[in-house]
Amino acid sequence: MPAAPRIARIALDRPLDRLFDYQIPDALSLAPGQRVRVPFGRGTTIGVVVTLTDQSEVPANRLRPVLEAPEAEPLLAPRLMQLLQFGARYYHHPLGEALLGALPPALRHGDPLPALTPETLWRQTPEGARALAAGEVRGRRQQAVLRALERGAPALDRATLAAATGLQLAPRELRALAERGWLEAITPDPEDPPTPNASNHALTPDQRAAVDALTPETTAPLLLEGVTGSGKTEVYLQMAERVLARGKQVLFLIPEIALTPQLSARIQQRFPGQVALLHSGLAEGERLRAWEAARRGQRRIVVGTRSALFTPVPDLGLIIVDEEHDSAFKQQDGFRYNARDLAIKRGQLEQAPVVLGSATPTLESLHAATTGRYGHARLTMRPDGTQPPTVETVDTRVHTPDEGLTAPLLDTMQQTLAAGHQCFLLLNRRGFARVLACDACGWVAECPDCDARLTIHAHNPRAVCHLCGHQETRPERCPECGEPLAQRGLGTQRLEQALARHFPNIPLIRLDRDSIRHKGALEAALDRIRQLDAAIVVGTQMLAKGHDFPQVGLVGVIDVDQGLFSVDLRATENTLQLIVQAAGRAGRGSGGGRVLLQTGHPDHPLIRGLDAADYPAMVAPLLEERAAAEMPPYGHLALVRVEAGDAETTRRHAERVATHLRNTAAEGLRVLGPAPAPRHRVNRRFREQILLQSTRRNPLHESLARARQAWQADDLPRGTRIAIDIDPVSLA
Ligand code: ADP
Numbered sequence: 001m002p003a004a005p006r007i008a009r010i011a012l013d014r015p016l017d018r019l020f021d022y023q024i025p026d027a028l029s030l031a032p033g034q035r036v037r038v039p040f041g042r043g044t045t046i047g048v049v050v051t052l053t054d055q056s057e058v059p060a061n062r063l064r065p066v067l068e069a070p071e072a073e074p075l076l077a078p079r080l081m082q083l084l085q086f087g088a089r090y091y092h093h094p095l096g097e098a099l100l101g102a103l104p105p106a107l108r109h110g111d112p113l114p115a116l117t118p119e120t121l122w123r124q125t126p127e128g129a130r131a132l133a134a135g136e137v138r139g140r141r142q143q144a145v146l147r148a149l150e151r152g153a154p155a156l157d158r159a160t161l162a163a164a165t166g167l168q169l170a171p172r173e174l175r176a177l178a179e180r181g182w183l184e185a186i187t188p189d190p191e192d193p194p195t196p197n198a199s200n201h202a203l204t205p206d207q208r209a210a211v212d213a214l215t216p217e218t219t220a221p222l223l224l225e226g227v228t229g230s231g232k233t234e235v236y237l238q239m240a241e242r243v244l245a246r247g248k249q250v251l252f253l254i255p256e257i258a259l260t261p262q263l264s265a266r267i268q269q270r271f272p273g274q275v276a277l278l279h280s281g282l283a284e285g286e287r288l289r290a291w292e293a294a295r296r297g298q299r300r301i302v303v304g305t306r307s308a309l310f311t312p313v314p315d316l317g318l319i320i321v322d323e324e325h326d327s328a329f330k331q332q333d334g335f336r337y338n339a340r341d342l343a344i345k346r347g348q349l350e351q352a353p354v355v356l357g358s359a360t361p362t363l364e365s366l367h368a369a370t371t372g373r374y375g376h377a378r379l380t381m382r383p384d385g386t387q388p389p390t391v392e393t394v395d396t397r398v399h400t401p402d403e404g405l406t407a408p409l410l411d412t413m414q415q416t417l418a419a420g421h422q423c424f425l426l427l428n429r430r431g432f433a434r435v436l437a438c439d440a441c442g443w444v445a446e447c448p449d450c451d452a453r454l455t456i457h458a459h460n461p462r463a464v465c466h467l468c469g470h471q472e473t474r475p476e477r478c479p480e481c482g483e484p485l486a487q488r489g490l491g492t493q494r495l496e497q498a499l500a501r502h503f504p505n506i507p508l509i510r511l512d513r514d515s516i517r518h519k520g521a522l523e524a525a526l527d528r529i530r531q532l533d534a535a536i537v538v539g540t541q542m543l544a545k546g547h548d549f550p551q552v553g554l555v556g557v558i559d560v561d562q563g564l565f566s567v568d569l570r571a572t573e574n575t576l577q578l579i580v581q582a583a584g585r586a587g588r589g590s591g592g593g594r595v596l597l598q599t600g601h602p603d604h605p606l607i608r609g610l611d612a613a614d615y616p617a618m619v620a621p622l623l624e625e626r627a628a629a630e631m632p633p634y635g636h637l638a639l640v641r642v643e644a645g646d647a648e649t650t651r652r653h654a655e656r657v658a659t660h661l662r663n664t665a666a667e668g669l670r671v672l673g674p675a676p677a678p679r680h681r682v683n684r685r686f687r688e689q690i691l692l693q694s695t696r697r698n699p700l701h702e703s704l705a706r707a708r709q710a711w712q713a714d715d716l717p718r719g720t721r722i723a724i725d726i727d728p729v730s731l732a
Pocket residue numbers: 201202203204207226227228229230231232233234235383384546548
């Protein structure tokens with residue numbers, strides 16, 4: 001038998017395009033994917049073994065030894081290693097950062113794996129039910145816990161209870177309830193996972209067909225396209241249930257956990273004790289335990305945001321990407337991967353089916369589904385028979401808005417509120433008044449460090465830059481001509497104030513990043529909305545996320561034109577998605593619903609074609625435009641961004657990079673630029689960008705790889721950064 005290789009090629013968490021060779025001590029046996037500690041420089045660092053070999057360019061006497069392997073087995077299984085290696089290559093990113101980034105931070109820092117203890121499940125006792133009914137349970141938190149166990153599953157774990165109540169629950173609070181005899185603790189047998197709770201619904205025929213479209217033999221991704229409220233989540237849950245019943249695990253990716261607490265709570269309630277929740281809001285220890293529970297197969301469903309895609313799960317049977325159109329799946333710095341695209345790759349590598357769901361799929365997915373590369377399941381009806389509302393326009397050239405509000409919108413709001421329904425107003429701009437401007441000479445307050453105007457927020461006496469965070473005292477008078485400055489433009493806070501004047505007796509709730517900054521604020525706002533009848537809710541795109549409110553009678557979109565007529569590649573698509581998603585909030589209850597769009601272009605084909613009930617038909621013209629321009633999905637894009645401390649250096653290096661790209665450009669690749677980025681200056685740094693466009697992927701990747709070697713050999717001045725963005729979601 002040949003001796004095992006004694007040299008390990010190891011990836012380290014460094015922005016370098018190379019691996020490092022270390023000698024394997026006789027006492028150690030290593031495998032790819034395994035975590036190791038190695039000497040590096042004067043200290044030590046954590047790495048991941050990529051390959052084993054007998055050959056190294058480093059002379060044998062200079063090879064340093066691997067110090068230890070914290071675990072005996074690889075943490076990253078072979079197919080996960082393949083996925084990450086593919087990702088690093090595809091996104092032209094150093095492998096070490098990709099591999100180490102796939103580990104929870106605690107493991108990257110060298111912590112040991114945690115021991116897993118089975119999670120206690122909690123059940124309400126008959127005494128608890130009696131005490132609750134008799135009003136003997138005084139504490140509000142205690143009431144919430146008991147109530148969650150009353151309506152919910154027979155037994156829930158602490159995390160599920162926390163999700164269901166929106167409370168941070170300490171173990172001792174639950175133990176205290178058990179001591180009073182109101183709760184009972186159950187320790188599940190790890191060999192015998194808790195059974196899922198039954199669904200409350202019989203599936204509609206469309207839903208049934210969608211669930212049946214997924215078989216263990218399914219190899220192509222399945223696009224689940226369903227109008228808002230059509231029961232996609234129910235389909236995912238039933239698919240997951242089938243996969244779990246076959247002894248497999250499920251990866252369930254969602255764009256953002258904080259914004260959609262209802263969804264993760266719903267999954268946890270359905271599969272109590274089986275869900276590992278993974279997102280960046282967790283403390284390091286919690287995240288590590290959830291990750292380890294998934295890796296060991298103790299938790300059968302991983303619910304998480306984009307990086308959860310890299311969770312090692314031994315028996316992967318299904319990947320679900322919910323709201324697949326959401327740009328949150330694309331990482332916007334460092335390793336700029338798209339978790340949706342890599343999910344498809346992971347599904348191929350692990351032979352696990354992939355389901356992409358949305359009411360407003362990306363043009364890429366729609367195209368793949370219509371050309372047969374993906375399967376396509378459609379839910380065209382809501383289970384309760386309500387239709388997504390039709391969309392009406394208010395011509396702002398005829399009805400001039402006052403502080404964003406036109407007379408027809410105000411009238412419709414009156415009627416809606418009088419009928420006891422809610423009005424949702426969407427304005428995708430937070431803040432109070434957008435800018436400080438001089439009406440006399442046109443001067444506008446700008447950030448000294450960015451190409452951006454300063455914005456004004458209520459409760460903050462200072463003017464703020466949204467790009468770099470710069471703050472300064474608000475000037476009273478124009479520095480150019482001395483006239484007093486006015487606040488111009490409209491943000492959610494200003495709109496809220498205007499509405500308070502129009503509707504003094506109606507409860508008003510604002511949903512934007514400023515209003516939900518405090519922990520629990522979003523849950524509290526969502527709860528309040530659910531409890532109220534007539535009310536006005538003002539918010540940014542956050543309003544349009546998958547919340548399910550039965551009382552919404554009217555959705556008003558304050559300013560459509562800004563997004564619809566932007567230069568950015570995806571701005572139009574994103575605006576249409578936002579309108580349809582927002583419209584989807586209306587008319588879920590019995591009352592039907594209306595959607596009013598305020599626009600100065602009511603005759604524009606895209607506005608006239610707005611039809612929330614048939615998204616593919618509505619975006620067909622956009623697909624035609626993309627085809628004509630050889631833009632995605634008909635062409636492939638990459639963006640190379642060059643950034644430096646002064647405009648001239650940035651330009652010079654951007655030109656060099658562009659020259660390298662042109663020199664290596666294969667047939668069919670177009671190199672456009674360099675051009676100043678739409679935000680040329682941010683935080684005192686300057687940005688130029690080069691756009692690569694090709695109808696085939698290969699030439700683009702080959703040229704990039706070669707050009708990248710060339711520019712890495714160039715002597716870049718300190719502080720110059722070059723970043724590659726493959727399949728960018730925004731050109732800004
Ligand atoms: P989506 O994820 O498409 O927005 P949901 O799965 O949240 O839709 O379903 C919308 C609403 O319809 C929810 O209140 C859900 O409980 C309900 N629902 C889903 N499927 C059914 C069904 N087959 N019968 C009755 N109600 C259903």
